[in-house]
């Protein structure tokens with residue numbers, strides 16, 4: 001009871017957050033998860049969209065696979081090529097990614113959101129809690145469309161992923 005029990009619970013909670021940050025707290029990692037939520041699966045697409053050094057990308061992908069956030073799938077045998085797909089645990093990171101992005105919009109953003117998230121079935125805007133503002137449904141990434149937002153601007157990156165995300169795109173669907 002009392003202080004002992006409280007102390008144990010608190011330790012448990014900080015451990016869980018610390019364990020989470022061991023997996024997703026490194027530079028680039030959440031951006032890789034975000035891109036995977038957009039439907040990016042291939043090494044070259046992550047690399048082109050993020051402009052991340054290849055060695056760093058390899059290391060981050062390996063960490064995410066080891067942690068059960070991404071699953072490596074062979075999609076071509078000769079030459080061997082793998083793609084990286086979010087697991088069920090990885091898709092749960094949709095909530096923190098959305099919340100962190102919207103925190104940045106409120107507190108750091110100057111030009112409005114670069115991406116807007118809409119419920120596919122009713123078109124409503126998805127809020128930081130992942131509830132749809134229009135119909136009230138709690139919406140996972142498979143039922144969300146990402147659309148270009150007012151902060152995106154006209155020019156910008158020309159890689160395959162950036163170009164695909166200039167028009168509405170169903171989350172988790174592979175980048176065409």
Ligand SMILES: [Zn+2]
Pocket residue numbers: 119121122123124132133134135136137
């Ligand atoms: Zn809705």
